[in-house]
Amino acid sequence: MPRWLSFLGGSRTDKLFPTQEIGSLAKPTWRVKGFKGEKLSKDEIAEAVIWARRLGIEDVSELIKTLGGKDSAERRQAILEWSATLAIRLLETAGLDVVFDGEQWRSEMYEQVARNVAGFALLGLVKSFDFRYFNKAACKDTPRYVRSYYQDEFLFTKEHVERRVKVPFTGPYTLVDWSFNEFYEQQLNENIRDLRQRKFEARREFLFDLVKDVVRPELGMLVEAGASWVQIDEPAATTNPSDREMRLLVEVFNETVKGFNCTFSMHNCYSNYEVLAKYACELRGCSQLALEFANRDSQQLGTGSERRGFEKLALFEDHGYRGNYGIGVIDVHTDFIEPPELVRDRMLHAVSIIGDPSRIWVSTDCGLRTRSWEVSFQKLRNMVLGAELARRTL
């Protein structure tokens, strides 16, 4: 290993520009098929073994035995655990300071919750774009907490990491925005004549019931189990950019995190940052905003005008946001491997806008679930290298 790679093993987070993942990694074929109970091909098993060896996993023969075995509840659970173990090791080997398990235990950020909360019913696939769809649920009754949907995964991750853990947590505003609101609209059917007002009030009631009866109980379970940092994922935060809706988003976030002895941050991407910036300073207890910039940026080296993707960052400062930032320096929708120098320049440009480098964490734009593990690993490794270059430059 070259000498300049030696700092990849560092785990301190009190340094400048700590590096963090945002959430998901792709689920390997052996994880997907294996968890469905399907028999795995030699190639699929080999893929797992190659990664396990590459990441220095000790019990490779145990992995081979599990993947080659017959379907059973135990085998499915073991497959979840193996994919989480490998994902954690991948993130740590890349050198990240803050990790999770690549969300390997979850079906998908929305579906994982909809499947495990009473009152939701998954109705079927609707188009997201082109030939991409998502399984959309309807709220058919008051949402009720019946079982933890993140705790087992968190406990496993906590036991298997050497770095700091941040738990990605699908936010209530997004859950409501992505669901049909049958129950509450029906409840309010006769009481509010104005249809626009009825929809808004129904949405509001859905949100606060969900926060009270599902989201906060789940957060409570996580905090009690030892979670010290939860990232509230709200990709839908600016879907409805009216003042009334943005105030609702803020109110819901504040209510969600209120009173817990835990660090909270919010992740939002591919959104309207002109709108979000106006309200960010009202998010109480939000220690960090993890935002997407690389997707909007050029791939040229340099700071200043080259960094057109960062033009909205200043708005957060202008509107009085004084928390930390997770700066997205890696585009998750392309296989282009950002060189460390590009990561460095993006970081230095962010410093020139924000001023205080101690408020800046280094992130990918979003989860890496659409990239292969190979691409993800290379991107993350360069992100870590680029952060170190930025540290040395300052």
Next chain:
Amino acid sequence: MIGCYATGMFPRPERLIAVTRAYDRKAATEKQLEEAFEIAAKEVLAAQSSVGFSHVTDGMLKWQDLLRPFAEHLSGVRPGGLARWFNNNTFYRKPLVTGDLKRGKPIVGVDSHIMPLPRTIAWKTILPAPYTFAQLSENQFCKDKTELMFKYAEALREEIEDLHRQGFEYVQLSDPALVYRPDGLSVSKDELAFVSEALKLAVAGLPVATCLQTFFGDFAAILPEALDFPVDHLGIDIYETDLERLKEYRFDKGVALGLVDSRNSLVEDSHKPAALATEILDAISGKSLNVYVCPNCDLEFLPWNWAKEKMQVVASVAELLRRQSNG
């Protein structure tokens, strides 16, 4: 006259979704995909006929978004980056205007299923309105978005003429951008005058019935100017419109009332939208207008089975209104 129809893209039936996903991961061929589209188009047409729609569309199943055929086939335009489709968890590719916008060849034919359209029911086509096309495009060529709107309107006219020759009798121009105003500011009167001129350029004098369909926003915000738009019918999203304000105006052209909510899976009791329609129609015109009952926006926001139920509600509401109208 009381008719009923759909107002946008249909959701893809489940079997078609499965093939499109397989195609995406290279597990289905182009031919298999094409066959799946043909089968699904017939299913969508059969569903419209069986509930008694007065006009049918091919479902627009191949369209990746409302603007895509124009982004792909107009000269001077190409599909750009993904952007959010108004306030939905759905995305479209921004048309990127980099050259002189012209209709060099047919636009929507490539993505349409004309062959299975029935000869016994009127055909309807749905196209982006000039204002929405200009607003949602990334303009790197025209002087401003107004010039782009007029350039597009010219190309649109040629496309409509062609579609009419193929047998389409009814043209809906979808104009969500005209009413979607999360900042609370309405389109200015000057801008509405340009919109009217662009519509004139696109459809005036053509031998087809025309409707400017608005959705995702308050139709009342473009009144009274919209009453003079050069179209036969005005489409209104009942779930997003200030109905009290709407009822202050008198209409002398037809209306397409978006009475069935495509953005919620809750299936309406048809008597309620029918009662609401009666209340609105009594206020805006009396019973002399041409009226179309429709979903408030594209049914594609629902899974296919729910879309079918909503189509049934649309047809039932129309039937209730017809009975009332006949005394």
